[in-house]
Amino acid sequence: MLLDRLKRETRADHDRIEADLDLLRPNLSLADYVGLLQRYHAFFRRWEPRVGALVGDEAFFGPRRKLGLLADDLDQLGAKPSTLTAPVPALASRAEAMGSLYVLEGSTMGGLVIARHIEGVLGLRGPGARYFSNYGRDAAERWRTFRAALADISRPEDEDAIVAAARGTFVLLNRWLCPQEPAHG
Ligand code: HEM
Known part of the structure:
Protein backbone atom coordinates (compact mmCIF):
# COMPACT_ATOMS: atom_id res chain seq x y z
CA MET A 1 0.00 0.00 0.00
CA LEU A 2 1.32 3.44 -0.98
CA LEU A 3 1.14 5.05 2.48
CA ASP A 4 3.06 2.21 4.11
CA ARG A 5 5.58 2.28 1.30
CA LEU A 6 6.10 6.04 1.68
CA LYS A 7 6.66 5.76 5.40
CA ARG A 8 8.99 2.80 5.03
CA GLU A 9 11.01 4.11 2.10
CA THR A 10 11.48 7.61 3.51
CA ARG A 11 12.20 6.57 7.10
CA ALA A 12 15.99 6.88 6.71
CA ASP A 13 15.56 10.31 5.06
CA HIS A 14 13.30 11.41 7.90
CA ASP A 15 15.69 10.23 10.57
CA ARG A 16 18.58 11.99 8.84
CA ILE A 17 16.84 15.39 8.59
CA GLU A 18 15.60 15.07 12.16
CA ALA A 19 19.17 14.37 13.35
CA ASP A 20 20.79 17.04 11.16
CA LEU A 21 18.29 19.76 12.13
CA ASP A 22 18.78 18.78 15.77
CA LEU A 23 15.97 21.15 16.68
CA LEU A 24 15.29 19.62 20.07
CA ARG A 25 18.68 20.70 21.43
CA PRO A 26 18.42 22.54 24.74
CA ASN A 27 20.64 25.41 23.55
CA LEU A 28 18.59 26.27 20.44
CA SER A 29 18.97 30.05 20.15
CA LEU A 30 16.55 32.65 18.80
CA ALA A 31 19.07 33.39 16.00
CA ASP A 32 19.13 29.68 15.02
CA TYR A 33 15.34 29.61 15.01
CA VAL A 34 14.96 32.79 12.95
CA GLY A 35 17.57 31.55 10.45
CA LEU A 36 15.62 28.31 10.07
CA LEU A 37 12.33 30.17 9.51
CA GLN A 38 14.05 32.26 6.82
CA ARG A 39 15.23 29.11 5.05
CA TYR A 40 11.77 27.53 5.26
CA HIS A 41 10.23 30.76 3.97
CA ALA A 42 12.61 30.88 0.98
CA PHE A 43 11.73 27.26 0.20
CA PHE A 44 7.94 27.71 0.45
CA ARG A 45 8.06 30.93 -1.61
CA ARG A 46 9.15 28.89 -4.64
CA TRP A 47 7.70 25.46 -3.83
CA GLY A 52 -0.55 24.51 -5.71
CA ALA A 53 -0.71 24.76 -9.50
CA LEU A 54 0.05 21.06 -10.03
CA VAL A 55 -2.41 19.89 -7.35
CA GLY A 56 -5.04 22.06 -9.03
CA ASP A 57 -7.57 21.96 -6.18
CA GLU A 58 -7.52 25.12 -4.11
CA ALA A 59 -10.26 23.92 -1.74
CA PHE A 60 -7.88 21.13 -0.74
CA PHE A 61 -4.54 22.95 -1.04
CA GLY A 62 -5.46 26.46 0.12
CA PRO A 63 -5.89 25.58 3.83
CA ARG A 64 -2.54 23.75 3.66
CA ARG A 65 -0.56 26.80 2.50
CA LYS A 66 2.15 27.77 5.00
CA LEU A 67 3.98 30.70 3.42
CA GLY A 68 1.72 33.18 5.21
CA LEU A 69 2.45 31.58 8.60
CA LEU A 70 6.19 31.85 7.99
CA ALA A 71 5.95 35.47 6.81
CA ASP A 72 3.91 36.30 9.89
CA ASP A 73 6.35 34.54 12.26
CA LEU A 74 9.30 36.44 10.76
CA ASP A 75 7.41 39.70 10.99
CA GLN A 76 6.51 39.06 14.64
CA LEU A 77 10.17 38.40 15.41
CA GLY A 78 11.29 41.58 13.63
CA ALA A 79 13.15 39.59 10.94
CA LYS A 80 13.09 39.99 7.18
CA PRO A 81 12.54 37.14 4.72
CA SER A 82 15.74 35.81 3.20
CA THR A 83 16.66 37.07 -0.27
CA LEU A 84 18.33 33.71 -1.04
CA THR A 85 16.80 31.54 -3.74
CA ALA A 86 16.03 28.07 -2.40
CA PRO A 87 16.37 25.00 -4.60
CA VAL A 88 13.06 23.21 -5.19
CA PRO A 89 12.37 19.69 -6.43
CA ALA A 90 11.60 19.32 -10.15
CA LEU A 91 7.94 18.29 -10.10
CA ALA A 92 6.12 17.56 -13.35
CA SER A 93 2.76 16.04 -12.42
CA ARG A 94 0.02 16.10 -9.84
CA GLY A 110 6.80 16.47 14.26
CA GLY A 111 6.04 20.20 14.21
CA LEU A 112 3.93 19.82 17.33
CA VAL A 113 6.89 18.36 19.23
CA ILE A 114 9.12 21.15 17.92
CA ALA A 115 6.55 23.83 18.86
CA ARG A 116 6.53 22.59 22.45
CA HIS A 117 10.32 22.74 22.55
CA ILE A 118 10.39 26.26 21.07
CA GLU A 119 7.96 27.36 23.72
CA GLY A 120 10.12 25.74 26.40
CA VAL A 121 13.50 27.15 25.32
CA LEU A 122 12.53 30.44 23.63
CA GLY A 123 9.27 31.20 25.40
CA LEU A 124 7.46 31.63 22.09
CA ARG A 125 3.86 30.58 21.71
CA GLY A 126 1.33 31.77 19.11
CA PRO A 127 2.73 34.84 17.32
CA GLY A 128 6.26 34.04 16.11
CA ALA A 129 5.68 30.30 16.51
CA ARG A 130 2.80 29.63 14.14
CA TYR A 131 4.62 27.67 11.46
CA PHE A 132 5.56 24.78 13.73
CA SER A 133 2.32 24.71 15.70
CA ASN A 134 0.47 25.00 12.40
CA TYR A 135 -2.79 23.02 12.52
CA GLY A 136 -2.63 22.83 16.32
CA ARG A 137 -5.04 20.34 17.78
CA ASP A 138 -6.43 19.58 14.29
CA ALA A 139 -3.06 18.20 13.16
CA ALA A 140 -3.91 14.51 13.45
CA GLU A 141 -7.21 14.98 11.61
CA ARG A 142 -5.52 17.06 8.85
CA TRP A 143 -2.90 14.36 8.45
CA ARG A 144 -5.61 11.71 8.23
CA THR A 145 -7.49 13.62 5.51
CA PHE A 146 -4.28 14.27 3.58
CA ARG A 147 -3.38 10.57 3.64
CA ALA A 148 -6.90 9.65 2.52
CA ALA A 149 -6.69 12.13 -0.39
CA LEU A 150 -3.29 10.81 -1.41
CA ALA A 151 -4.51 7.20 -1.37
CA ASP A 152 -7.60 8.27 -3.30
CA ILE A 153 -5.89 10.03 -6.21
CA SER A 154 -2.89 7.76 -6.66
CA ARG A 155 -2.97 5.13 -9.37
CA PRO A 156 -0.68 2.11 -9.00
CA GLU A 157 1.38 3.25 -12.00
CA ASP A 158 2.10 6.58 -10.23
CA GLU A 159 3.44 5.06 -7.02
CA ASP A 160 7.11 4.97 -7.99
CA ALA A 161 6.97 8.65 -9.04
CA ILE A 162 5.24 9.62 -5.77
CA VAL A 163 7.84 7.85 -3.63
CA ALA A 164 10.70 9.30 -5.72
CA ALA A 165 9.26 12.83 -5.36
CA ALA A 166 8.96 12.40 -1.58
CA ARG A 167 12.53 11.12 -1.26
CA GLY A 168 13.85 13.88 -3.52
CA THR A 169 12.05 16.49 -1.41
CA PHE A 170 13.53 15.13 1.84
CA VAL A 171 17.07 15.10 0.42
CA LEU A 172 16.81 18.57 -1.07
CA LEU A 173 15.25 20.05 2.07
CA ASN A 174 17.95 18.47 4.17
CA ARG A 175 20.66 20.15 2.09
CA TRP A 176 18.85 23.46 2.15
CA LEU A 177 17.83 23.55 5.81
CA CYS A 178 21.02 22.04 7.24
CA PRO A 179 23.78 23.75 5.24
CA GLN A 180 26.51 22.81 7.70
CA GLU A 181 25.50 19.18 7.87
CA PRO A 182 28.43 16.79 8.07
CA ALA A 183 28.93 14.68 4.94
CA HIS A 184 27.03 11.41 5.06
CA GLY A 185 28.24 7.98 4.25
C1 HEM B 1 13.13 17.67 15.20
C2 HEM B 1 12.55 17.33 14.04
C3 HEM B 1 11.45 16.32 13.88
C4 HEM B 1 10.80 15.55 14.79
C5 HEM B 1 10.99 15.48 16.29
C6 HEM B 1 9.83 14.76 14.06
C7 HEM B 1 8.96 13.87 14.61
C8 HEM B 1 7.94 13.22 13.95
C9 HEM B 1 6.89 12.45 14.58
C10 HEM B 1 6.73 12.26 16.10
C11 HEM B 1 6.11 11.96 13.60
C12 HEM B 1 4.85 11.12 13.78
C13 HEM B 1 5.15 9.67 13.63
C14 HEM B 1 3.85 8.88 13.71
O1 HEM B 1 2.98 9.22 14.52
O2 HEM B 1 3.71 7.94 12.94
C15 HEM B 1 6.65 12.42 12.34
C16 HEM B 1 6.14 12.11 11.12
C17 HEM B 1 6.58 12.66 9.93
N1 HEM B 1 7.54 13.63 9.79
FE1 HEM B 1 8.77 14.31 11.24
N2 HEM B 1 9.90 15.08 12.75
C18 HEM B 1 10.87 16.05 12.60
C19 HEM B 1 11.25 16.67 11.45
C20 HEM B 1 10.65 16.47 10.23
C21 HEM B 1 10.99 17.20 9.03
C22 HEM B 1 12.01 18.34 8.97
C23 HEM B 1 10.23 16.69 8.04
C24 HEM B 1 10.15 17.10 6.61
C25 HEM B 1 10.37 18.34 6.18
C26 HEM B 1 9.41 15.63 8.60
C27 HEM B 1 8.51 14.87 7.90
C28 HEM B 1 7.68 13.91 8.45
C29 HEM B 1 6.78 13.05 7.69
C30 HEM B 1 6.59 13.03 6.19
C31 HEM B 1 6.09 12.28 8.62
C32 HEM B 1 5.00 11.24 8.33
C33 HEM B 1 5.55 9.83 8.24
C34 HEM B 1 4.40 8.85 7.91
O3 HEM B 1 3.68 8.47 8.86
O4 HEM B 1 4.20 8.50 6.74
N3 HEM B 1 9.68 15.54 9.94
N4 HEM B 1 7.76 13.19 12.60
Whole structure:
Protein backbone atom coordinates (compact mmCIF):
# COMPACT_ATOMS: atom_id res chain seq x y z
CA MET A 1 0.00 0.00 0.00
CA LEU A 2 1.32 3.44 -0.98
CA LEU A 3 1.14 5.05 2.48
CA ASP A 4 3.06 2.21 4.11
CA ARG A 5 5.58 2.28 1.30
CA LEU A 6 6.10 6.04 1.68
CA LYS A 7 6.66 5.76 5.40
CA ARG A 8 8.99 2.80 5.03
CA GLU A 9 11.01 4.11 2.10
CA THR A 10 11.48 7.61 3.51
CA ARG A 11 12.20 6.57 7.10
CA ALA A 12 15.99 6.88 6.71
CA ASP A 13 15.56 10.31 5.06
CA HIS A 14 13.30 11.41 7.90
CA ASP A 15 15.69 10.23 10.57
CA ARG A 16 18.58 11.99 8.84
CA ILE A 17 16.84 15.39 8.59
CA GLU A 18 15.60 15.07 12.16
CA ALA A 19 19.17 14.37 13.35
CA ASP A 20 20.79 17.04 11.16
CA LEU A 21 18.29 19.76 12.13
CA ASP A 22 18.78 18.78 15.77
CA LEU A 23 15.97 21.15 16.68
CA LEU A 24 15.29 19.62 20.07
CA ARG A 25 18.68 20.70 21.43
CA PRO A 26 18.42 22.54 24.74
CA ASN A 27 20.64 25.41 23.55
CA LEU A 28 18.59 26.27 20.44
CA SER A 29 18.97 30.05 20.15
CA LEU A 30 16.55 32.65 18.80
CA ALA A 31 19.07 33.39 16.00
CA ASP A 32 19.13 29.68 15.02
CA TYR A 33 15.34 29.61 15.01
CA VAL A 34 14.96 32.79 12.95
CA GLY A 35 17.57 31.55 10.45
CA LEU A 36 15.62 28.31 10.07
CA LEU A 37 12.33 30.17 9.51
CA GLN A 38 14.05 32.26 6.82
CA ARG A 39 15.23 29.11 5.05
CA TYR A 40 11.77 27.53 5.26
CA HIS A 41 10.23 30.76 3.97
CA ALA A 42 12.61 30.88 0.98
CA PHE A 43 11.73 27.26 0.20
CA PHE A 44 7.94 27.71 0.45
CA ARG A 45 8.06 30.93 -1.61
CA ARG A 46 9.15 28.89 -4.64
CA TRP A 47 7.70 25.46 -3.83
CA GLU A 48 4.18 26.40 -2.71
CA PRO A 49 2.93 28.11 -5.92
CA ARG A 50 4.27 25.23 -8.05
CA VAL A 51 2.70 22.55 -5.93
CA GLY A 52 -0.55 24.51 -5.71
CA ALA A 53 -0.71 24.76 -9.50
CA LEU A 54 0.05 21.06 -10.03
CA VAL A 55 -2.41 19.89 -7.35
CA GLY A 56 -5.04 22.06 -9.03
CA ASP A 57 -7.57 21.96 -6.18
CA GLU A 58 -7.52 25.12 -4.11
CA ALA A 59 -10.26 23.92 -1.74
CA PHE A 60 -7.88 21.13 -0.74
CA PHE A 61 -4.54 22.95 -1.04
CA GLY A 62 -5.46 26.46 0.12
CA PRO A 63 -5.89 25.58 3.83
CA ARG A 64 -2.54 23.75 3.66
CA ARG A 65 -0.56 26.80 2.50
CA LYS A 66 2.15 27.77 5.00
CA LEU A 67 3.98 30.70 3.42
CA GLY A 68 1.72 33.18 5.21
CA LEU A 69 2.45 31.58 8.60
CA LEU A 70 6.19 31.85 7.99
CA ALA A 71 5.95 35.47 6.81
CA ASP A 72 3.91 36.30 9.89
CA ASP A 73 6.35 34.54 12.26
CA LEU A 74 9.30 36.44 10.76
CA ASP A 75 7.41 39.70 10.99
CA GLN A 76 6.51 39.06 14.64
CA LEU A 77 10.17 38.40 15.41
CA GLY A 78 11.29 41.58 13.63
CA ALA A 79 13.15 39.59 10.94
CA LYS A 80 13.09 39.99 7.18
CA PRO A 81 12.54 37.14 4.72
CA SER A 82 15.74 35.81 3.20
CA THR A 83 16.66 37.07 -0.27
CA LEU A 84 18.33 33.71 -1.04
CA THR A 85 16.80 31.54 -3.74
CA ALA A 86 16.03 28.07 -2.40
CA PRO A 87 16.37 25.00 -4.60
CA VAL A 88 13.06 23.21 -5.19
CA PRO A 89 12.37 19.69 -6.43
CA ALA A 90 11.60 19.32 -10.15
CA LEU A 91 7.94 18.29 -10.10
CA ALA A 92 6.12 17.56 -13.35
CA SER A 93 2.76 16.04 -12.42
CA ARG A 94 0.02 16.10 -9.84
CA ALA A 95 1.23 12.75 -8.51
CA GLU A 96 4.76 14.10 -7.98
CA ALA A 97 3.36 17.24 -6.35
CA MET A 98 1.38 15.06 -3.92
CA GLY A 99 4.53 13.03 -3.15
CA SER A 100 6.38 16.24 -2.32
CA LEU A 101 3.41 17.55 -0.33
CA TYR A 102 3.46 14.31 1.71
CA VAL A 103 6.80 15.44 3.19
CA LEU A 104 5.62 18.90 4.25
CA GLU A 105 2.23 17.72 5.50
CA GLY A 106 3.85 14.89 7.46
CA SER A 107 6.24 17.38 9.01
CA THR A 108 3.28 18.98 10.82
CA MET A 109 3.24 15.91 13.07
CA GLY A 110 6.80 16.47 14.26
CA GLY A 111 6.04 20.20 14.21
CA LEU A 112 3.93 19.82 17.33
CA VAL A 113 6.89 18.36 19.23
CA ILE A 114 9.12 21.15 17.92
CA ALA A 115 6.55 23.83 18.86
CA ARG A 116 6.53 22.59 22.45
CA HIS A 117 10.32 22.74 22.55
CA ILE A 118 10.39 26.26 21.07
CA GLU A 119 7.96 27.36 23.72
CA GLY A 120 10.12 25.74 26.40
CA VAL A 121 13.50 27.15 25.32
CA LEU A 122 12.53 30.44 23.63
CA GLY A 123 9.27 31.20 25.40
CA LEU A 124 7.46 31.63 22.09
CA ARG A 125 3.86 30.58 21.71
CA GLY A 126 1.33 31.77 19.11
CA PRO A 127 2.73 34.84 17.32
CA GLY A 128 6.26 34.04 16.11
CA ALA A 129 5.68 30.30 16.51
CA ARG A 130 2.80 29.63 14.14
CA TYR A 131 4.62 27.67 11.46
CA PHE A 132 5.56 24.78 13.73
CA SER A 133 2.32 24.71 15.70
CA ASN A 134 0.47 25.00 12.40
CA TYR A 135 -2.79 23.02 12.52
CA GLY A 136 -2.63 22.83 16.32
CA ARG A 137 -5.04 20.34 17.78
CA ASP A 138 -6.43 19.58 14.29
CA ALA A 139 -3.06 18.20 13.16
CA ALA A 140 -3.91 14.51 13.45
CA GLU A 141 -7.21 14.98 11.61
CA ARG A 142 -5.52 17.06 8.85
CA TRP A 143 -2.90 14.36 8.45
CA ARG A 144 -5.61 11.71 8.23
CA THR A 145 -7.49 13.62 5.51
CA PHE A 146 -4.28 14.27 3.58
CA ARG A 147 -3.38 10.57 3.64
CA ALA A 148 -6.90 9.65 2.52
CA ALA A 149 -6.69 12.13 -0.39
CA LEU A 150 -3.29 10.81 -1.41
CA ALA A 151 -4.51 7.20 -1.37
CA ASP A 152 -7.60 8.27 -3.30
CA ILE A 153 -5.89 10.03 -6.21
CA SER A 154 -2.89 7.76 -6.66
CA ARG A 155 -2.97 5.13 -9.37
CA PRO A 156 -0.68 2.11 -9.00
CA GLU A 157 1.38 3.25 -12.00
CA ASP A 158 2.10 6.58 -10.23
CA GLU A 159 3.44 5.06 -7.02
CA ASP A 160 7.11 4.97 -7.99
CA ALA A 161 6.97 8.65 -9.04
CA ILE A 162 5.24 9.62 -5.77
CA VAL A 163 7.84 7.85 -3.63
CA ALA A 164 10.70 9.30 -5.72
CA ALA A 165 9.26 12.83 -5.36
CA ALA A 166 8.96 12.40 -1.58
CA ARG A 167 12.53 11.12 -1.26
CA GLY A 168 13.85 13.88 -3.52
CA THR A 169 12.05 16.49 -1.41
CA PHE A 170 13.53 15.13 1.84
CA VAL A 171 17.07 15.10 0.42
CA LEU A 172 16.81 18.57 -1.07
CA LEU A 173 15.25 20.05 2.07
CA ASN A 174 17.95 18.47 4.17
CA ARG A 175 20.66 20.15 2.09
CA TRP A 176 18.85 23.46 2.15
CA LEU A 177 17.83 23.55 5.81
CA CYS A 178 21.02 22.04 7.24
CA PRO A 179 23.78 23.75 5.24
CA GLN A 180 26.51 22.81 7.70
CA GLU A 181 25.50 19.18 7.87
CA PRO A 182 28.43 16.79 8.07
CA ALA A 183 28.93 14.68 4.94
CA HIS A 184 27.03 11.41 5.06
CA GLY A 185 28.24 7.98 4.25
C1 HEM B 1 13.13 17.67 15.20
C2 HEM B 1 12.55 17.33 14.04
C3 HEM B 1 11.45 16.32 13.88
C4 HEM B 1 10.80 15.55 14.79
C5 HEM B 1 10.99 15.48 16.29
C6 HEM B 1 9.83 14.76 14.06
C7 HEM B 1 8.96 13.87 14.61
C8 HEM B 1 7.94 13.22 13.95
C9 HEM B 1 6.89 12.45 14.58
C10 HEM B 1 6.73 12.26 16.10
C11 HEM B 1 6.11 11.96 13.60
C12 HEM B 1 4.85 11.12 13.78
C13 HEM B 1 5.15 9.67 13.63
C14 HEM B 1 3.85 8.88 13.71
O1 HEM B 1 2.98 9.22 14.52
O2 HEM B 1 3.71 7.94 12.94
C15 HEM B 1 6.65 12.42 12.34
C16 HEM B 1 6.14 12.11 11.12
C17 HEM B 1 6.58 12.66 9.93
N1 HEM B 1 7.54 13.63 9.79
FE1 HEM B 1 8.77 14.31 11.24
N2 HEM B 1 9.90 15.08 12.75
C18 HEM B 1 10.87 16.05 12.60
C19 HEM B 1 11.25 16.67 11.45
C20 HEM B 1 10.65 16.47 10.23
C21 HEM B 1 10.99 17.20 9.03
C22 HEM B 1 12.01 18.34 8.97
C23 HEM B 1 10.23 16.69 8.04
C24 HEM B 1 10.15 17.10 6.61
C25 HEM B 1 10.37 18.34 6.18
C26 HEM B 1 9.41 15.63 8.60
C27 HEM B 1 8.51 14.87 7.90
C28 HEM B 1 7.68 13.91 8.45
C29 HEM B 1 6.78 13.05 7.69
C30 HEM B 1 6.59 13.03 6.19
C31 HEM B 1 6.09 12.28 8.62
C32 HEM B 1 5.00 11.24 8.33
C33 HEM B 1 5.55 9.83 8.24
C34 HEM B 1 4.40 8.85 7.91
O3 HEM B 1 3.68 8.47 8.86
O4 HEM B 1 4.20 8.50 6.74
N3 HEM B 1 9.68 15.54 9.94
N4 HEM B 1 7.76 13.19 12.60
